[in-house]
Amino acid sequence: MTDGVVVTGFGATTPLGGDAASTWEALLAGRSGVGPVQAEWTERFDLPVKIAAQLAVDPTEVIPRVQARRMDRCEQVAVVAAREAWAHAGLGAVPGSDGAVVEGERLGVVLGAGIGGAPTLLAQDDLLEEHGLRKVSPLTVPMLMPNGPAAMVSLEYKAKGGVHSPASACATGAESLAWAYRLLQAGEVDVVLAGGAESCIVPITVAGFVQARTLSQRNDDPERASRPFDTGRDGFVLGEGAGVLVLEREEFAKARGATVHGRLAGVGMTSDAYHITGPDPEGEGQVRAMEKAVRSAGLQASDITHVNCHATSTVVGDVGETVAVRKALGDHPVLTAPKSALGHLVGGAGAVEGIISLLSVRDDVIPATLNLENLDPKVELDVVAGEPRKVTVDAALNNSFGFGGHNASLLFTKA
Amino acid sequence: MADNAEILSGLAEIVEEVAGIDTAEVTPEKSFVDDLDIDSLSMVEIAVQAEDKFGAKIPDDQLAELKTVGDAVDFISKHQ
Numbered sequence: 171m172t173d174g175v176v177v178t179g180f181g182a183t184t185p186l187g188g189d190a191a192s193t194w195e196a197l198l199a200g201r202s203g204v205g206p207v208q209a210e211w212t213e214r215f216d217l218p219v220k221i222a223a224q225l226a227v228d229p230t231e232v233i234p235r236v237q238a239r240r241m242d243r244c245e246q247v248a249v250v251a252a253r254e255a256w257a258h259a260g261l262g263a264v265p266g267s268d269g270a271v272v273e274g275e276r277l278g279v280v281l282g283a284g285i286g287g288a289p290t291l292l293a294q295d296d297l298l299e300e301h302g303l304r305k306v307s308p309l310t311v312p313m314l315m316p317n318g319p320a321a322m323v324s325l326e327y328k329a330k331g332g333v334h335s336p337a338s339a340c341a342t343g344a345e346s347l348a349w350a351y352r353l354l355q356a357g358e359v360d361v362v363l364a365g366g367a368e369s370c371i372v373p374i375t376v377a378g379f380v381q382a383r384t385l386s387q388r389n390d391d392p393e394r395a396s397r398p399f400d401t402g403r404d405g406f407v408l409g410e411g412a413g414v415l416v417l418e419r420e421e422f423a424k425a426r427g428a429t430v431h432g433r434l435a436g437v438g439m440t441s442d443a444y445h446i447t448g449p450d451p452e453g454e455g456q457v458r459a460m461e462k463a464v465r466s467a468g469l470q471a472s473d474i475t476h477v478n479c480h481a482t483s484t485v486v487g488d489v490g491e492t493v494a495v496r497k498a499l500g501d502h503p504v505l506t507a508p509k510s511a512l513g514h515l516v517g518g519a520g521a522v523e524g525i526i527s528l529l530s531v532r533d534d535v536i537p538a539t540l541n542l543e544n545l546d547p548k549v550e551l552d553v554v555a556g557e558p559r560k561v562t563v564d565a566a567l568n569n570s571f572g573f574g575g576h577n578a579s580l581l582f583t584k585a
Numbered sequence: 586m587a588d589n590a591e592i593l594s595g596l597a598e599i600v601e602e603v604a605g606i607d608t609a610e611v612t613p614e615k616s617f618v619d620d621l622d623i624d625s626l627s628m629v630e631i632a633v634q635a636e637d638k639f640g641a642k643i644p645d646d647q648l649a650e651l652k653t654v655g656d657a658v659d660f661i662s663k664h665q
Contacts, residue, residue, distance in 0.1 A: 234605065236603075236605030240626075304633055304636075305633070308626040308627075308629040308630060309626055309630075312626075
């Protein structure tokens with residue numbers, strides 16, 4: 171007998187809004203988070219990409235100055251999302267203090283980043299080169315280390331049940347939720363703050379993605395640059411942000427009378443071992459991830475009404491995913507691609523899109539894919555475009571795939 | 586050459602910048618660790634900024650001996 175895993179709270183900070191509610195509202199309203207990069211360096215380095223999906227609310231507006239200066243921006247967004255999620259879940263007092271509902275030893279954190287503290291690394295390296303050792307911050311390592319965002323969240327909430335930081339590029343947020351699910355199922359802890367965070371809109375990351383030929387260059391029309399499944403798609407738009415979910419053992423959530431927004435009913439994680447960046451054209455690893463998620467929930471492919479796609483707006487990737495969906499589930503699921511509005515949050519993507527999938531299940535509405543004007547004829551599936559679709563969503567799969575051949579699929583069902 | 590009052594107020598500004606502690610709290614008898622809750626990482630930042638401000642080199646083995654704000658003021662005063 172294993173425990174069920176329920177979602178009792180969530181938080182996010184994204185290019186569409188400073189919290190989960192405003193992000194969801196903007197997504198349903200069809201707004202785009204993409205705009206010109208607010209920095210001079212796209213010109214200085216003559217980069218062919220001058221657009222990105224930057225945060226709607228800067229984290230330094232909500233984190234006190236002294237706390238913020240000790241954190242990389244990636245850590246800041248993780249903390250912002252975690253604070254919202256913690257409050258939303260009604261967890262109240264921090265473990266170890268009066269009135270705490272969860273023990274620190276029974277509280278875990280699983281939260282990763284894809285790129286992590288690269289901006290800190292670059293800034294500190296500049297200081298070392300220009301001014302020597304004395305000017306290098308003693309906070310350099312804690313700010314750049316890939317487990318930094320998770321560690322910062324654990325400090326905030328005195329989580330002593332284990333802190334883990336999966337690193338699987340664009341699948342990081344989803345794999346974090348999947349590992350949290352397994353910790354809870356195994357009864358290791360009662361509550362996990364699980365999610366992903368990223369903020370790496372800096373010259374070297376953009377340049378690297380440019381050289382890998384992965385980014386959209388639609389600089390003259392930023393809001394229409396991210397267009398998954400459309401024949402005019404030309405790459406993804408780099409974004410930043412974080413999402414955190416409060417996942418709990420069902421028994422624990424019931425006992426404390428928590429509001430349950432839905433359940434994480436199953437997870438699937440596989441790997442391609444095919445190419446360092448390119449997806450397996452047969453989509454075999456993606457198929458297995460989806461199948462595992464469905465099977466682990468004790469459901470059938472026919473039960474899955476909706477797939478919240480990874481679809482980043484790349485020529486090869488988007489179609490490959492739909493081939494995999496057809497193989498794993500059939501032709502019936504209704505698809506959407508939230509990166510059309512959010513851009514690609516890299517390590518934060520799977521967590522933020524996990525929240526969106528959960529809300530589709532909770533509220534029975536699927537947000538539209540923006541900029542879908544001419545559906546690629548190779549996409550032989552129903553993709554929501556134009557307006558959000560009101561439809562009963564009993565079970566939704568949320569896909570995330572990452573450089574390195576990582577495939578993660580999460581299955582959300584109603585409370 | 587700064588006098589002790591100037592060093593104290595300059596040091597308090599640095600502590601406020603690095604650790605967010607009100608300058609009025611930064612008084613000679615206060616312990617950096619026990620009273621002001623400043624960690625070892627922030628102490629390194631404070632020392633580097635104090636060196637720049639007062640021109641007094643604070644070696645690591647000396648930094649560890651500067652338990653109170655007053656200790657730091659005295660050290661800087663003698664070595665500026």
